[in-house]
Amino acid sequence: xxxxxxxxxxxxxxxxxxxxxxxxxxxxxxxxxxxxxxxxxxxxxxxxxxxxxxxxxxxxxxxxxxxxxxxxxxxxxxxxxxxxxxxxxxxxxxxxxxxxxxxxxxxxxxxxxxxxxxxxxxxxxxxxxxxxxxxxxxxxxxxxxxxxxxxxxxxxxxxxxxxxxxxxxxxxxxxxxxxxxxxxxxxxxxxxxxxxxxxxxxxxxxxxxxxxxxxxxxxxxxxxxxxxxxxxxxxxxxxxxxxxxxxxxxxxxxxxxxxxxxxxxxxxxxxxxxxxxxxxxxxxxxxxxxxxxxxxxxxxxxxxxxxxxxxxxxxxxxxxxxxxxxxxxxxxxxxxxxxxxxxxxxxxxxxxxxxxxxxxxxxxxxxxxxxxxxxxxxxxxxxxxxxxxxxxxxxxxxxxxxxxxxxxxxxxxxxxxxxxxxxxxxxxxxxxxxxxxxxxxxxxxxxxxxxxxxxxxxxxxxxxxxxxxxxxxxxxxx
Amino acid sequence: xxxxxxxxxxxxxxxxxxxxxxxxxxxxxxxxxxxxxxxxxxxxxxxxxxxxxxxxxxxxxxxxxxxxxxxxxxxxxxxxxxxxxxxxxxxxxxxxxxxxxxxxxxxxxxxxxxxxxxxxxxxxxxxxxxxxxxxxx
Numbered sequence: 001x002x003x004x005x006x007x008x009x010x011x012x013x014x015x016x017x018x019x020x021x022x023x024x025x026x027x028x029x030x031x032x033x034x035x036x037x038x039x040x041x042x043x044x045x046x047x048x049x050x051x052x053x054x055x056x057x058x059x060x061x062x063x064x065x066x067x068x069x070x071x072x073x074x075x076x077x078x079x080x081x082x083x084x085x086x087x088x089x090x091x092x093x094x095x096x097x098x099x100x101x102x103x104x105x106x107x108x109x110x111x112x113x114x115x116x117x118x119x120x121x122x123x124x125x126x127x128x129x130x131x132x133x134x135x136x137x138x139x140x141x142x143x144x145x146x147x148x149x150x151x152x153x154x155x156x157x158x159x160x161x162x163x164x165x166x167x168x169x170x171x172x173x174x175x176x177x178x179x180x181x182x183x184x185x186x187x188x189x190x191x192x193x194x195x196x197x198x199x200x201x202x203x204x205x206x207x208x209x210x211x212x213x214x215x216x217x218x219x220x221x222x223x224x225x226x227x228x229x230x231x232x233x234x235x236x237x238x239x240x241x242x243x244x245x246x247x248x249x250x251x252x253x254x255x256x257x258x259x260x261x262x263x264x265x266x267x268x269x270x271x272x273x274x275x276x277x278x279x280x281x282x283x284x285x286x287x288x289x290x291x292x293x294x295x296x297x298x299x300x301x302x303x304x305x306x307x308x309x310x311x312x313x314x315x316x317x318x319x320x321x322x323x324x325x326x327x328x329x330x331x332x333x334x335x336x337x338x339x340x341x342x343x344x345x346x347x348x349x350x351x352x353x354x355x356x357x358x359x360x361x362x363x364x365x366x367x368x369x370x371x372x373x374x375x376x377x378x379x380x381x382x383x384x385x386x387x388x389x390x391x392x393x394x395x396x397x398x399x400x401x402x403x404x405x406x407x408x409x410x411x412x413x414x415x416x417x418x419x420x421x422x423x424x425x426x427x428x429x430x431x432x433x434x435x436x437x438x439x440x441x442x443x444x445x446x447x448x449x450x451x452x453x454x455x456x457x458x459x460x461x462x463x464x465x466x467x468x469x470x471x472x473x474x475x476x477x478x
Numbered sequence: 479x480x481x482x483x484x485x486x487x488x489x490x491x492x493x494x495x496x497x498x499x500x501x502x503x504x505x506x507x508x509x510x511x512x513x514x515x516x517x518x519x520x521x522x523x524x525x526x527x528x529x530x531x532x533x534x535x536x537x538x539x540x541x542x543x544x545x546x547x548x549x550x551x552x553x554x555x556x557x558x559x560x561x562x563x564x565x566x567x568x569x570x571x572x573x574x575x576x577x578x579x580x581x582x583x584x585x586x587x588x589x590x591x592x593x594x595x596x597x598x599x600x601x602x603x604x605x606x607x608x609x610x611x612x613x614x615x
Contacts, residue, residue, distance in 0.1 A: 015561075020497050022555045023532055029548050030539040032608035039547075039602050042555055046594055053561040057568025065568045068584050072567065076591020083592070084599035092546055092604075099553045099597055102589040106559050109586035113566035117579035120569045121562075130574060137519050236549055243556045248522055250562050256522055260529030262552040265537045269545060361542065368545030372604055375543075380611035386542050 006055055012253060014052040019257030021045030026261060032381050049254045058120060089376040090333050093366040094163040097232055101156035103239040104216075107149030107246050108209060111142050114249055115205045121250060125199075133199025138249050143192040145245025146205070147212040152238040154216030159231050162220075163365055169225025177222060184215045223284065225365075229273040230284045232366045237266025269367050276361030276387075278413075278424035306442065309460035311469060314401075314436050315476030317460075318344075321398035323354040325390065327427055328370050329363045331404020331439070335466035338377040341403065344470050345379070347477045356393070357384040358400075358427050360408035391428050400432035404466045406439070410451045420449060435459045438469050496532050547604045554597025560590035 006014075021041045028038015059065045087095050114121045118134045126132035134142075161167035174180065188211050195204040223231050244259025274281050318324055326345065332338060345355040357379065363370045374384055394400060402409055405427075412419035413426045429435050430453055437459055453459055462469050540548050566583025569576045 016497065018558070023536060025551055025555060026536045026540065026548065029544045029551070030541060032544065032605070035544060035547065035605045035608070036602065039551060039598060039605055042551055043598050046555065046558060049558050049561055050564065053564045057564065058570040059568045068567045068580070069564065069587065072584050072587035073591050076588045077595040080592040080594065080596030081599055084596045084603060087600065095600065096549050096553060099593050102593045103553065103556050103559065106557070106563065106586040106589040109582040110559060110562035110566060113579040113582040113586070116575035116582070117566065117569050120579065121565060232549070236552060239556050240552065243559050244526060246559055246562050248519065250565070251518060251522065252561055253525060254558050255561060256526050257529040258555050258558050260526050261533040262556045264530050264533035265548065265552050268534065268537045269549070366546060366549065368543060371543040372546045375604070375607040378609065381543055381608050382611050384543060
């Protein structure tokens with residue numbers, strides 16, 4: 001056995017430094033200018049944590065140890081690097097979900113390793129005596145870590161499948177699902193109790209894992225595609241709590257701090273998303289709301305006259321406007337229209353028109369989804385505004401160009417108490433001189449709610465693919 | 479739009495105070511607290527609770543435009559679970575469950591590595607795209 005190269009107290013301090021660097025990494029994101037430095041802090045923190053751990057390995061004098069570490073880091077690094085380089089920005093929501101699933105599974109495996117070799121983690125009642133059993137406190141921490149980790153894993157896999165279209169976004173409602181879930185939860189509590197009393201029995205450990213995996217699936221399947229921003233944030237939070245659970249088992253400060261940071265970060269994002277939809281967290285979790293991207297054409301409400309416009313009409317009005325506000329939504333992401341949109345903004349600016357973008361908190365499939373896509377298309381971030389900052393400006397705008405958004409512009413949320421989305425904060429596009437509404441068809445949005453905006457006098461419907469329509473408008477302006 | 483001086487000061491003070499606290503909790507054992515025997519996990523809980531508060535304030539200060547990079551970077555940092563994986567891979571003996579632990583450690587290490595490299599790189603790729611308006615000519 002090789003002696004540790006650095007004393008235990010120094011190790012604890014190094015882990016603390018890496019935890020503080022992680023805090024600074026998040027802190028950097030308060031502004032785009034400081035964000036890149038923040039990310040660098042994060043990388044340094046991770047490097048410190050890894051190198052510190054490498055000096056502490058008990059089998060540090062064995063070749064096998066180093067071969068395995070080089071292999072694991074190498075394989076993971078190549079895969080991760082390749083994914084990071086090649087992934088299109090429109091696929092960010094599913095990538096984040098996939099990454100969450102890996103954190104969850106890693107937590108399960110680390111806990112499994114601790115069950116099979118508790119002495120190596122220093123969690124035995126009597127060090128060096130495997131018959132003494134694992135400390136009760138460690139077992140509680142481990143069971144929480146593994147249960148949350150397993151739920152995060154399968155939950156994220158389901159979220160990934162829904163987001164990437166491998167699985168329908170429609171909610172899957174099982175009969176008696178609340179009874180099933182309550183039963184699983186009770187089983188989980190009993191198993192954890194038995195596991196702790198047993199002193200770390202491996203069969204009970206796997207039973208906890210299997211029940212939690214199942215639980216993760218059942219929690220996410222009833223949640224519809226449009227509630228995905230909440231789900232992704234929630235799984236983000238779970239992955240943090242799982243990491244913290246393992247951090248307690250290992251007595252590792254870096255892991256505990258990180259788990260707490262990530263856990264509260266995801267929880268805050270979930271809260272912001274729920275507030276953006278005026279729904280309670282509970283109602284999202286209970287699920288059943290919202291299905292596919294759009295229902296069949298003509299799906300809701302009686303037939304009322306709408307004013308249809310062509311790209312030429314739109315170009316003419318936009319060109320002669322003073323101020324145009326663009327409102328992107330998930331449809332823009334689906335049609336990959338962000339680059340065409342940027343060209344439109346350029347053409348309008350060339351003609352002396354002021355252009356701004358308005359983003360609703362729940363536009364897209366994850367927090368900040370629209371901002372990333374606009375940034376990818378080289379839209380300067382100081383032209384992009386959040387709901388509360390821009391809502392008062394619509395009345396001074398001549399044109400609001402709504403592209404791929406629907407429910408987040410629905411006036412019924414403000415004036416129709418019978419509407420299911422009543423009370424949800426919306427972008428007041430109808431206050432603009434003309435509303436140009438780009439949509440593939442006259443179907444209702446995810447909530448299956450008719451949008452009275454379509455039938456207003458100052459609304460012009462531009463039916464067609466978001467990208468094609470925007471490109472045609474650009475052509476007509478030139 | 480931003481009040482960098484005040485909020486930056488408040489946040490760095492908060493981080494510093496937290497660091498001092500966590501240091502005393504992690505590096506000074508129970509003896510420091512009036513001689514009573516306080517279990518290590520109590521100190522860990524203290525760090526955990528404080529870190530939740532730090533996280534709360536830091537995350538609320540994140541601009542909504544950067545919420546997607548926030549998710550990808552939290553993803554990357556939560557892969558610090560790799561420390562557990564490394565300890566398992568580096569187990570001394572493969573007897574008495576040591577082999578199983580090594581294998582699980584290796585699997586966890588590979589997954590966490592995908593996340594570490596993928597998470598930080600995709601975050602920096604995203605952050606590189608956020609640009610300011612060019613000054614008007």
